[in-house]
Structures are given as structure tokens and as C-alpha cells.
Amino acid sequence: MHVIAHEAPTPGLPPGTLPATRLIEIDSPKPTAEQVLIKVEYAGVNRPDLLQRKGLYPPPPGASPYMGLEVSGTIASVGAGVTQWKVGDRVCALTPGGGYAEEVLTHAGHCMPIPGGLSMLQAAALPETYLTVWANLIERGALKSGETVLIHGGSSGIGVTAIQMAKWMQATVFTTVGSDEKARACAELGADVVMNYRTDDWANVVKEKTAGQGVNLILDMVGAAYMERNLRSLALEGRLVQIAFLTGSKTEIDWTPLMIKRLTFTGSTLRARSDEQKSRLVAALQQTIWPQLAKGALLPKIHSVFPLTEIDQAHALMESSAHVGKIMLKVSP
Ligand SMILES: NC(=O)c1ccc[n+]([C@@H]2O[C@H](COP(=O)([O-])OP(=O)(O)OC[C@H]3O[C@@H](n4cnc5c(N)ncnc54)[C@H](OP(=O)(O)O)[C@@H]3O)[C@@H](O)[C@H]2O)c1
Numbered sequence: 001m002h003v004i005a006h007e008a009p010t011p012g013l014p015p016g017t018l019p020a021t022r023l024i025e026i027d028s029p030k031p032t033a034e035q036v037l038i039k040v041e042y043a044g045v046n047r048p049d050l051l052q053r054k055g056l057y058p059p060p061p062g063a064s065p066y067m068g069l070e071v072s073g074t075i076a077s078v079g080a081g082v083t084q085w086k087v088g089d090r091v092c093a094l095t096p097g098g099g100y101a102e103e104v105l106t107h108a109g110h111c112m113p114i115p116g117g118l119s120m121l122q123a124a125a126l127p128e129t130y131l132t133v134w135a136n137l138i139e140r141g142a143l144k145s146g147e148t149v150l151i152h153g154g155s156s157g158i159g160v161t162a163i164q165m166a167k168w169m170q171a172t173v174f175t176t177v178g179s180d181e182k183a184r185a186c187a188e189l190g191a192d193v194v195m196n197y198r199t200d201d202w203a204n205v206v207k208e209k210t211a212g213q214g215v216n217l218i219l220d221m222v223g224a225a226y227m228e229r230n231l232r233s234l235a236l237e238g239r240l241v242q243i244a245f246l247t248g249s250k251t252e253i254d255w256t257p258l259m260i261k262r263l264t265f266t267g268s269t270l271r272a273r274s275d276e277q278k279s280r281l282v283a284a285l286q287q288t289i290w291p292q293l294a295k296g297a298l299l300p301k302i303h304s305v306f307p308l309t310e311i312d313q314a315h316a317l318m319e320s321s322a323h324v325g326k327i328m329l330k331v332s333p
Helices: 047-053 120-124 127-140 157-168 180-188 202-209 224-233 256-260 275-288 290-294 308-320
Strands: 002-006 021-025 035-045 070-078 090-094 103-107 111-113 148-151 172-177 193-196 215-220 234-242 264-267 302-307 326-330
Touching (some): 021 308, 035 090, 035 127, 035 308, 070 103, 070 127, 090 103, 103 275, 111 275, 120 302, 127 157, 127 215, 127 264, 127 275, 157 172, 157 180, 172 180, 180 193, 193 202, 215 224, 224 234, 224 256
Parallel strands (some): 302 326
Antiparallel strands (some): 002 021, 035 103, 035 326, 070 090, 090 111
């Protein structure tokens, strides 16, 4: 079977240069007792894939060395201990890596049925993004109906899902984006207050629109550059959930608001979780969000689809940040 491989970063190249990729042929992997082998139709592109390609996000021990964290496709074989899936079942799945391939192995508990009415393309856009948003906005962030939430990176794959899930939770949604076109897209998705961080002083807008109170929850991927303003923009007992550090993870700030406002600062990353934890999140998502998807709500927003062989173009688009929503790869047929 074929898989996209990437070279190790070459010393001496400017930081951030993407190492070369190529399609290689390898033996079809065999599932262990708890795994299934999926024949892939579509794979989702996620920002962590770019970090992995740059050598900044090594796969966890035992995981595939190749990129690709989510797929849709058909079960091609099952491990000896797998009872919930059979050959021929159509699924979407979180993978520990290796999704940019014709076939990929994953834990049986990390597969989900295709939600009613969704295409295989739409289904492949769900696992990594929806599980991340569920785990951080709903579980760690404990978003409640009637609260205010600030979602940074509103036009990202994560952001467009977080906006929709927060509206479904009946929260008031503030979001930041880098262009007016992205601002329009986020408003169409239901965001109540959209701020262009290049032209608006977003922390002041939050202060004004909340009558000086601040928001109850912030979902942040920006990190260092926003840390001081995030703390300033949280209400009493507010929560800050960190899912990435796009501008770095080191900064010097005054932490006093953490204590004075009794804030909670937390965060998490999906890939590092145990198989059991991922299976639990998968079950929670199926129980709560799958029925919504089947009703046509909370649908993934897909920006573009590239053939697997055009992975470099897909990654260049993600690096450019010109997209709104998900970038996808068509693998087969
Ligand atoms: N913790 C987890 O488990 C987990 C899982 C998946 C993804 N993530 C993280 O979540 C983030 C989004 O992932 P994705 O796959 O949805 O990526 P994506 O679609 O490429 O989104 C990244 C977004 O970040 C914004 N951005 C980039 N640089 C920025 C800056 N300096 N200041 C403000 N905004 C900036 C860009 O929007 P603008 O053009 O508007 O700036 C872009 O839309 C990534 O950082 C990824 O690593 C975390």
C-alpha cells in the first residue's frame, strides 16, 4: 500500500521550512487484537501534521511514523479481540498517525459510524477536530448554557467547530480572526461578536461588550502573544483552556489576575491521551454530537479537497492560513 512519507528536517535550512514528502510503497500493516485496518477514502489535514513534518511534534511511542490523524473509509480487517466492527463497515476514525495512506491501523474504540446523511468526505473531517473541541470546550472548559466564550482562531478547522458547538450549548460567542472575509464566515456560522485581530483591539472589544465583566471561558491556540490579554479578558471564576501555542509557549506576564479573579488555567492535547481516554471521548461524541449531525446541525465546514499526491499544495494552503475550515485529502477510489 502507498503512504506519504516525509524526510527529516535538513539542518541549515531556515526554521519552519517544510521537509520534502514523497509517496512510498510499504507492506500492508496487520491489526493487533484491539485494532482494525481501514481502507482509507478521505483523510483530514490538521495543523499538528505540519508540526510533525517539521520535526516539532514527534509521534507518541508505538504510533505510525507517518502523518495523518483522521480518516474515513471501510474496515478491511479486524484484530482477534474486535467485536464491534466487521469487514466492510464504513467508519470515520481517529488515528495515532499514518492517515495519509491507502490503509491505516487504529484502535477499534477510536472508530465511529458515519453519521446519518453525511458523505465520506464530511465524515473524515470530524474525528480530530470534533474530539478536540469536545474535550476542551465542553469537558475541560465546562461551557454552560448562557455563558460567554471567546474562541481564538475562529476560522481554523478547530475554530469553526468550536463556534458551532458553543452556539449549540447556547453560549454567547466572541471570536478572533485575521481578515474581514474570515470574520464574515464566522458570523455566518453563528458567532455573536467577531473581531479582526489585525485591526481591532480585541481585549478592549471584549471588555466593552461584556460591560467590563469579561468572558467565562477562553479557548486559545495562540499562546504567548495573547496570554496577558487572555487573563485580562476573563470574568471572575473564568477558565482558560490552551490547545496550542502558535506564537510560542514562553512569555513573562503578571499572573496576579489568576488569583484575584479565581481563574482556572488548563489545557490538553488529544494525541498524547491513552487509548482508553480516546475511546471514552469517542463514545461521548457519538452520544451527543452524532444525533445533531444526523439532523443536519453542526456540520463540518470543508474549504478544499486535494488528491493525496498533492499533499504539498494542501500543506502550503494551511501554512498560508487562507482557508476557512477544513482542508481534506482524497485518497481512494
Ligand atoms: N490540543 C489538541 O489536542 C489539538 C488538536 C488539534 C489541533 N490543535 C491545534 O489547534 C490549532 C488549530 O488547528 P487546525 O488544524 O484547526 O489549524 P488551522 O485550520 O490551520 O488553524 C490555525 C489558525 O490559527 C490562526 N493563526 C495562525 N497564526 C496566528 C497568530 N499569530 N495569531 C492569531 N491567530 C493565528 C490562523 O487564523 P488567522 O489567519 O485568522 O490568523 C488559522 O486559522 C493548531 O494550533 C493546532 O496545533 C490542538
